[in-house]
Amino acid sequence: MRAGPSPEEVRRHNLGSLLRYVHLHGATSRAELTSLLGLNRSTIGALTAELTTAGLVSEAAPRETGRAGRPSLVVRPQSARVYAYALSVEVDRLRAARVGLGGRILDHRETARPPGTLVTDVLPALAGLVGEMRADVPGDARYVGTGVAVAGRFRRADGTVRLAPAVDWATEPVAAALAAELGGPGRLTVGNHADVSALVEHSRGAAAGCDNVIYLHGDAGIGAGVIAGGGRVTGYGGRGGDVGHMVVNPYGRECSCGSRGCWETEIGEQALLRRAGREGETGGAAVLAVVRAAMHGDSRAQFAVRQVGDWIGFGVGNLANIFNPETVIFGGTLRDVYLVAAAQIRSRLNEVALPACREHIRLRTPGLGNDAALIGAAELAFEHLLDDPLLG
Amino acid sequence: MRAGPSPEEVRRHNLGSLLRYVHLHGATSRAELTSLLGLNRSTIGALTAELTTAGLVSEAAPRETGRAGRPSLVVRPQSARVYAYALSVEVDRLRAARVGLGGRILDHRETARPPGTLVTDVLPALAGLVGEMRADVPGDARYVGTGVAVAGRFRRADGTVRLAPAVDWATEPVAAALAAELGGPGRLTVGNHADVSALVEHSRGAAAGCDNVIYLHGDAGIGAGVIAGGGRVTGYGGRGGDVGHMVVNPYGRECSCGSRGCWETEIGEQALLRRAGREGETGGAAVLAVVRAAMHGDSRAQFAVRQVGDWIGFGVGNLANIFNPETVIFGGTLRDVYLVAAAQIRSRLNEVALPACREHIRLRTPGLGNDAALIGAAELAFEHLLDDPLLG
Known part of the structure; x- marks a missing residue:
C-alpha cells in the first residue's frame, strides 16, 4: 500500500535475488544471471562486485568451455567462509x-x-x-x-x-x-x-519447481509441512498442518490427543509395530526392522506394512482432494515404509482421490535424504x- | 527478480490501492486515506483527482463534523456509474x-x-x-x-x-x-x-481481517473455498478445495465420485433428506423443510439434523487440524443446517480438533447472506x- 521502493531498496532487493539464486543453484555464470534476473550486464557486474567485497560470493573464470570468445565469469557462494x-x-x-x-x-x-x-x-x-x-x-x-x-x-x-x-x-x-x-x-x-523439511525440499530438493507440496514426516507421531501456491500453509498462530490428527477412522483407536482414529493411530510407528506383533518396541530402528522383515518375506511384517500402506494411501488421497499437490514426500520413518508399500499406497490413493487430484501426483522420498x-x-x-x- | 518499478508503475499501483480501499470500505476521507496508504497529502490529492476525472470516484465535503477547521473531503466509489x-x-x-x-x-x-x-x-x-x-x-x-x-x-x-x-x-x-x-x-x-464466496467474505464479509478462512458451500454437493495465509488455496491446475470428497467414513456409503464415505455422503443434501425419511426429494427447499420441521419439534427431522451436524463438526474438526483457520463460514444449504445444528457441530468439532486448532475458531454464516x-x-x-x- 506504500509508495514505491527507493533506489537503495531496489539495490538491496537485487543483491538478495542474486545471492539467493547462487545459494540455491550453485555456480552460475554472469551471463546466466543477467538473463535469469532480468537485469543488464553492468548491473550484474556491480552486484557481484559488492557481494564479493562482502565475502559472500567468489568469481572465477569457468573451466575450458570449448567456445570461442571471452567466457563469462562464474559466481559461486562462499560456502567455506x-x-x-x-x-x-x-x-x-x-x-x-x-x-x-x-x-x-x-x-x-x-x-x-x-x-x-x-x-x-x-x-x-x-x-x-x-x-x-x-x-x-x-x-x-x-x-x-x-x-x-x-x-x-x-x-x-x-x-x-x-x-x-x-x-x-x-x-x-x-x-x-x-x-x-x-x-x-x-x-x-x-x-x-x-x-523446514518441506521448505528446503521445495526450494532445492525433490519438489523443486512445484508450487503445491506436502511433506509428511513420521517419527513418534506424524507431522506435515504444506506448501500451497508456493507459500507455506501456517494457519492461525503458525499452528497448521497437523495432518496426523486428521481423523480417518471414526471407529478407530483412541489417540494420544484425546480424539479417536486420527491418521497417526493408523499409520504411526506404534500402529506398524502393533500390527507386526512387536508391541512394546519403539523408535526408528524398530520400524526399519519391520520393513526389512517384510522385504525378506516375513508374512506378519508384510501384513503390517500392507495395512499401514493402505491407511497412508487413504490419508494422502484425502489430502490430495483438499490441496491437490503435485508432489507428496515421505520423510522420517514414513520414508522406510513408503519404500516397501509404494504400490499399496498408490492403489488406495487412487480409490480415494478424484481423478483431477491424483493423476499428476508424484510420490517421492526426500531429495536431501536424512539431511x-x-x-x-x-x-x-x-x-x-x-x-x-x-x-x- | 526484476529491477524496481518505474514511477509510472508506482503511480498505477497507488491508484489501484486507493480505488481498492474505497471499493471495499466505502466512503473514506482523504485524511484517512493519507494515513492508511502511507502516502502524503498531496499525493492522495493527485490520485483522487485522477480517479475523479476517470469517473471512478467522487469527492464531497462530509456532513457536519462538529469539529473546528476545514474538514477533509470524503472519497466515494462511483457505484451508480x-x-x-x-x-x-x-x-x-x-x-x-x-x-x-x-x-x-x-x-x-x-x-x-x-x-x-x-x-x-x-x-x-x-x-x-x-x-x-x-x-x-x-x-x-x-x-x-x-x-x-x-x-x-x-x-x-x-x-x-x-x-x-x-x-x-x-x-x-x-x-x-x-x-x-x-x-x-x-x-x-x-x-x-x-x-468466489470465500474471496468476498474474506475481503468484505464475515471473515474480513482473517488470514485463514474456510467457506463451506452446500448445494447438491459440498464445496469449499479456502484462504490460507491471506491467499487462496488453489492446488495444481486450480483444482483444490474439494473437501466434499475428503473421506470421513471408510465404512460409509458409495459416493457419486466412485469412492466411499466422502464427507458429502454424510452431510450433503441427500444424507439429510434420507435420514429425515424424505428420500426422493431434492433441492434447497427440501433441506429447509427438514430444518423447519426440526425447529418445530419433529423428532425424525431432529434426528437427521443431529446426525448431519455431528458429521459436519467431524469434518470441520479435520479441516481445523489441517488448516487451523480463524473463521469457518457455512453457506448455501449448510447455512440452514448450521442454524439448527450449531451446538452439535461445535461439540463434535471440539472432540476432533486439537486445542490449539479449535479454541479461537469462529463459526459463522455468510456476512453477505445469499448474495x-x-x-x-x-x-x-x-x-x-x-x-x-x-x-x-
Missing part, C-alpha cells in the same frame, strides 16, 4: 551441523537423546555439539546465525508421547542462553521439523542474510 | 445482478434452472436476464466486465449429480458467445461458487479495474 549452525532436535537423537552458504554441510555431529528429556533439557547437549565443531572453524569464517528444527513430538520415559513446546520455544529464556552459547550476536530461529531437516534449519538462519545481504 | 454484471449458475436457479463499484447490487433478476440442463445450456437464459437489466442502465454508466460463479456440481434429469465443467468453461466457444451477448469488449471471468456468490462474481470483474484503474 559463510556458515550457519543447524540443529535438529529429533525424538531419539540430537544432530548438529555447520552448514555453508549454498547448503553444503561442512561439519556434522550427533548424539542420542535420552528418552523422556524435555526439549529444553537438551540445550546443553546441543551447545556441546556446537562447541566441538567450533574448534575447527577457520578464523576468517563468518557466522550468520543458527536455525533449529524441532520435532513436533517427543516421547517421555513412561512411553507416552507428548507435543513438544516447539512453537513457544523461541521466546523462552533458555533460547537466549543457547544463543549465547552459540557465539554471540547471530540470530536463533526455530521451526518445526516437517515445516532435509538440517539443511532446512540452516535455511532459517540464512534467510536473514538473503533478505538483506549487506545488513550484518 | 461504474458497474459489472454478476452471474451465478446454481444447481436449481440462475441469478444475475448488475453490481456497482463498491459492491452495491443495483439490479437483480433470477429464474429457475430446469433440472438436468448443462451449464452450457443456460447461457441464453443468463443472457436474457442481463438483457432485461440492460434496458435500465443509464446512458453514461460504464461497464467493466462480467464475473460468473458456477456451482461445482449440477443435477441431471435422472437425479444423478455430476461435476460441472466449471474449470474449462472459460475457454469454451459458448463463453465467447455469452461475452458477445453481454455487450462487447468487457472481460468475462469464471470462478467456482465456493471460491456472497453474486458479489464475489462481480469482484472477479472488478479485479482488472482495481489492478489498473486507468487501463480501459
